[in-house]
Amino acid sequence: MTVKHFGVSVFGSIPQPAHMPCQECGASVPVLERDEHVCSEQRRLEYRLFQLRAELAAFDELFAAYLESPRGRFELWCAERERRSKPG
Amino acid sequence: MSEEENKAIVRRVNDEVWNMGNLEAIDELIADDFVTTVIGAPEQIRGPDGFRDFVLMYRKAFPDLRLTIDDQIAEGETVVTRWTATGTHEGELMGIPPTGKQATTAGININRISGGQLVDGWGIFDQLGLLQQIGAVPVATQV
Known part of the structure; x- marks a missing residue:
């Protein structure tokens, strides 16, 4: 059985979300993959319009x-x- | 009903009700005396109307909600389902104004199926992570 890695750290620390929204485009990005994330221009535009x-x-x-x-x-x-x- | 048929009933609830927003299917799939406990919720969810209200609350907050079943295990009338849900926070959720942010959470439901309907259940999901992602609870970076 393959289980996705959801917890960055479970014991001995305050729980951290496994995903966080990108600050630029709002997309849900796995925390462990945030360095590889590339924003979609369409999503970035929609996110900005939503903020405004x-x-x-x-x-x-x-x-x-x-x-x-x-x-x-x-x-x-x-x-x-x-x-x-x-x-x- | 077989264990595979019971698993299919739960998949129908996820696909038709949660993903497609077909609230009429609730009357077919949820028993009149259905009771489920969601850990952290202030009260149990009761009957088709209670389940409809619960689904509506999340679908209004996340209109593009997509729930994916990652794993299912069945034994007799009991079905255990591990799921992941993603959606964009475009509506108010429990007083939290919409942020436009996408959020992902995961959980486990244990349901008992009888006569093609969910009759009771128990569920838990990462509510803290969901609230952190939409900015309602700060994310601790250091202990």
Whole structure:
């Protein structure tokens, strides 16, 4: 029977997790293999976006509120006029 | 039912309920009087509804949860299952806000199967390691 190595050290020390998330991309990496870990760019991007989700949500709300303001509505009107004036 | 059939019932719970999130399968696979003890949990999990709540708690916290069976041993009605689970912490878990971090934990369940259903159980898994991985408990680097 093959048993994966899950405990770095069991006796005589505080238990340590066998896996830890990569600080760059959040992927679960076996502690004993962390030196060999290479981040996936896709995963790194998703992880960063997840960390910024509150800011992104706040930006969406601020942007929507701006577009409802007099100045935002005027800018929308200008943008629409410019779009219509372009040929094609 | 044979020991192999009992092992297959446990595999169905893992694949259909835990991995695919098919909560309707719980009514077929979990006995009405099912009781299981999870070491560290504040109370026993009882019946299909209790099991559904337990699965939902973890699947909401880790929507991409993947549970893999590493080993199974059966004797009579009893099935012992050693498993590993990995998932991304995208939902609140016991008040811990989502971190986007992936976590891996492992555990052992001992279940008794009767009539094609899990009737009781006992389980333990590395809850400390899970909490350490999502940053809820610090990792000690030195003793």
